[in-house]
Amino acid sequence: MASVESAGDKSIEVLLEEQVAYYRARASEYDDWFLRRGRYDRGVGRNLRWFEEVEQVRARLASAQAELPENARVLELACGITKSGP
Secondary structure, eight states: OOOTTEETTEEHHHHHHHHHHHHHHHHHHHHHHHHTOGGGOOOHHHHHHHHHHHHHHHHHHHHHHHHSOTTOOOOOOOOOOOOOOO
């Protein structure tokens, strides 16, 4: 059984370094997707709708944050791309 401090032959530190490197390498692609640039540009109308929806989400998150107690703790979950699998 692998310890909590290692996964297989790699230490947690090495795994975290690899993860940081991966996301640094992909950051510009994620920016292009979110900002609808380059291959992610869907045309004026669809891009406008996208940014309107983004603003709705931001407004709702700000409202939800305002309702939290000052010392509230929040767990942030993020989706990502993976190429693992069968």
